[in-house]
Amino acid sequence: MDQLLAIRAFARVVEAGTFTKAADSLQMPNATITKLIQSLETHLGVKLLQRTTRRVTVTPDGAAYYEKTARVLKELGDIDSSFGTAQAKPHGHLRVDAGSSVASLIVIPALPDFVQRYPDIQLDLGVSDRHVDLISDNVDCVIRGGVLTDMSLVARQIGKAPWVTCATPAYLKKHGTPQHPGELEQGHVLVNYLSARTSRAVSMHFSRGTEKLEIDSRHAIGINESNAHFAAAAAGLGIVQTFSYMARAQLASGELLPILQDWQPAPYPFYVVYPPNRHLSNRLRVFIDWIAERFSAQLAE
Incomplete structure (x- = not known):
């Protein structure tokens, strides 16, 4: 048995849903596909597929085997694509x-x-x-x-995003413009970003020279998605701390106003991460x- 060919045939049947479609895509006779998979099942000692006159069903063992071998086939494809004309x-x-x-x-x-x-x-x-x-x-x-x-x-840093703390003019007119981060704990309404990992509010950070502050006061509203979190600021719900690239247009138009500009936290690093x-x-x-x-x-x- 050509085990690699049998694995490819099995994967194609799972993906195509039928032996006939798999055979057509691999340009092989239907009988060859059947024989390859039967040989693979005999080699493994498990049933990978249940075949009826109407459809093919993947067994639990077949699903597990497909998940593991699909990664192997993908890596082999990646190796092939790293050579020859694929580079161009x-x-x-x-x-x-x-x-x-x-x-x-x-x-x-x-x-x-x-x-x-x-x-x-x-x-x-x-x-x-x-x-x-x-x-x-x-x-x-x-x-x-x-x-x-x-x-x-493996991680490659691709940039650092500056922060901005901001609110709408209407909010600042009503609540006043804070001059120090500590004032955020005194009657101001905060809209915090909730961590998708922990569901906890992410603290607001501030830095001026050697002085660093972290504001953990109780927020009025917490949101766990970044676009919605920023939309809450634009809606006038309170003060937010977000990336400057998100607020660029609204700051330029005056829809949002920056505050505490002399208390800038360190830029936030972004990476591309891969196995x-x-x-x-x-x-x-x-x-x-x-x-x-x-x-x-x-x-x-």
């Missing part, structure tokens, strides 16, 4: 995950340029503020900010270079 023309499937504000304000507006440069790359973009597991979620890379805790992953892999695929390599270029340009505007 990246192609294939790429899965990327990014936080909501990064996706909507930095990645997606720039995607027409990426598609024009690399038309043969199929990009799936997952958008959420939750932290995904690159291995179990089968993601090629993620764009993450803040302190990196998993040292087993360690000696055979980094060419499509992932060009995406990382591209997003680093785009991030730097966006933060410099």
